[in-house]
Amino acid sequence: MATFETNDFRYEPSLHVPFRDKAVIEKMRDIMxxxxxxxxxxxxxxxxxxxxxxxMMYFFDIFGRIRDAMVAGRKLVMILxxxxxxxxxxxxxxxxxxxxxxxxxxxxxxxYANEKGxxxxxxxxxxxxxxxxxxxxxxxxxxxxxxxxxxxxxxNENFKDYGKRITDLGGADICYSGPGWTGHLAxxxxxxxxxxxxxxxxxxxxxxxxxxxxxxxxQNSLHGSxxxxxxxxxxxxxxxxxxxxxxxxxxxxxGGYAIGVHGTATxxxxxxxxxxLFGPVTPLVPDSIIQLAPSDVWVSExxxxxxxxxxxxxY
Numbered sequence: 257m258a259t260f261e262t263n264d265f266r267y268e269p270s271l272h273v274p275f276r277d278k279a280v281i282e283k284m285r286d287i288m289x290x291x292x293x294x295x296x297x298x299x300x301x302x303x304x305x306x307x308x309x310x311x312m313m314y315f316f317d318i319f320g321r322i323r324d325a326m327v328a329g330r331k332l333v334m335i336l337x338x339x340x341x342x343x344x345x346x347x348x349x350x351x352x353x354x355x356x357x358x359x360x361x362x363x364x365x366x367x368y369a370n371e372k373g374x375x376x377x378x379x380x381x382x383x384x385x386x387x388x389x390x391x392x393x394x395x396x397x398x399x400x401x402x403x404x405x406x407x408x409x410x411x412n413e414n415f416k417d418y419g420k421r422i423t424d425l426g427g428a429d430i431c432y433s434g435p436g437w438t439g440h441l442a443x444x445x446x447x448x449x450x451x452x453x454x455x456x457x458x459x460x461x462x463x464x465x466x467x468x469x470x471x472x473x474x475q476n477s478l479h480g481s482x483x484x485x486x487x488x489x490x491x492x493x494x495x496x497x498x499x500x501x502x503x504x505x506x507x508x509x510x511g512g513y514a515i516g517v518h519g520t521a522t523x524x525x526x527x528x529x530x531x532x533l534f535g536p537v538t539p540l541v542p543d544s545i546i547q548l549a550p551s552d553v554w555v556s557e558x559x560x561x562x563x564x565x566x567x568x569x570x571y
Contacts, residue, residue, distance in 0.1 A: 259285075272470070274438055274446035275531060275540040284530040289560040291534070295553075300533065300546070302553040304560050310514040311342055313554055314432070317510060319346050321430055326355045333361045333422065335431040335498060335506060339387035347395035360402045363422055364388055365433075365442040367410040368492040373465045375412050375496045382481050385409025410463070410496040419462040422502055431506035434513060435532050435543035437471040437524045443497035445469045446540045458539040459548075461499035468495055475524065478517070500545055511546045514556035521558055522569075529559050 259282050261267065269276045295302045305313060318334070325332035350357065364384050368376045376383040393407045410418060422428055438446050445451060448466040452458045473488040482490045503509065513529035516522060532543040533553065546553070 274469075275535075275538070280531075280535055281527075284527060284535055285563045287530045287534055288562055292555050292560050295533065297533075297547055299548065299550050300553050301551070302533070302555060304555050304557060305514075307514065307516065307519075307556045307558050310512065310554065310556055311340075314340075314512070315342055315345060318343075318432075319349050322346070322350065322357065322360060323353065323355055325429075326357060326359065329359070331359045331361065331425070333363070333425045333428045333430075335363050335365055335422070335428045335502065336388070337365050337432050337434065338384055339364070339391050341391055343388070343392040344395050347392050350400060351395075351397045355400060357396065357400050357402045361406045361425055362388070362392075362408065363418070363428070363498070364409040365431075366495050366497040369465055369494040369496050371493050373494060375410055375415060375465075376492065377411070378409065383409075385411070387481075415463060415465075415496055418496075419499065419502055422498075423505065428502065428506035430508050430510065431503050432510045432512065433503065433543065433546065434511060434515065435525065435528050435541075436469075437475045437528060438469045439528045439531055439541035439543050440469070440472060441500060441503060441542035441545065443468065443472070443495035444499060444542045445472065446542055451539060451542070453539055455537065455539060458542075459500050459504060459545065462501045463496065463498055465494060465496050468493055500542065504545065504549055506549075509546060509549060509551035511543070511551050511553045513559045514554060516556070516558045521561065523558050526559050526561070526563060529555065 289304065292302050292304055322332060367384050378385045378389060380386055388407060388409055393401065393404065433441060440446065443466055445466055445468060447469055450464055450466045452461055473491045476482060476491045477486050477488045478484055513525060515525045531541045532546060535541060535544060537544045537547050
């Protein structure tokens with residue numbers, strides 16, 4: 257399906273759509289499952305995995321990196337995405353295996369902020385720093401925990417030095433990512449007024465306070481922590497976020513492309529995954545910079561499936 261236009265009805269993408277090159281969009285729609293498996297970019301190690309296995313992939317990758325580094329006595333610096341409840345399971349396995357995490361450093365990718373640019377405090381129960389402490393740090397056996405100062409979320413106090421703190425540790429050893437509906441990287445939106453439009457300037461962008469896209473408000477209003485009900489007023493209007501500089505500085509990256517709607521074949525991520533992995537590298541699709549550096553890429557069967565009309569689901 258190259259286009260949804262017909263000879264009887266033609267139209268341009270809405271001005272709200274950040275990436276609007278129709279020829280490229282049509283090409284992205286035609287990317288098939290086998291194209292993921294035969295990706296031409298040597299930087300990208302692409303795997304297609306069963307939807308039910310996605311969570312386990314993250315679980316074992318995060319645990320495995322922590323275990324290997326701690327057993328070897330090496331420092332490990334991780335940039336972690338939104339702290340899903342499975343981080344609790346990682347902590348439980350660390351406890352069971354008696355892995356000393358004194359050399360572990362974690363940095364959250366992002367955090368919500370209000371319209372004044374005030375970053376949500378750790379006490380806010382819907383924020384990511386709160387979740388990191390609740391699901392991970394507090395679940396670790398106190399005898400195995402790193403100093404709490406080494407499990408870092410974005411705050412009003414540390415924001416200006418956030419990127420420097422990561423760089424001073426030698427950069428992240430691993431950064432996990434996955435695009436939002438707009439193609440955002442962490443919370444770096446393609447249409448935010450704070451985000452550079454020039455690619456080279458964009459790649460140098462560090463931690464920033466950004467305005468969230470209306471698409472991101474809609475996307476995150478479906479998260480369980482915000483009610484999963486389309487309550488766009490529940491989503492804060494801005495966010496603090498790492499920048500492309502921290503993503504590219506990392507020694508390695510894992511990109512996940514696996515978000516569906518509660519176990520169905522419906523996914524807002526199916527097209528933007530194609531833009532990020534096959535389209536032009538551009539600030540209009542921030543996650544597309546994953547093409548520039550060695551990365552493991554995990555694509556679920558739901559995301560890899562062909563983009564086509566499903567008349568049974570109707571209009």
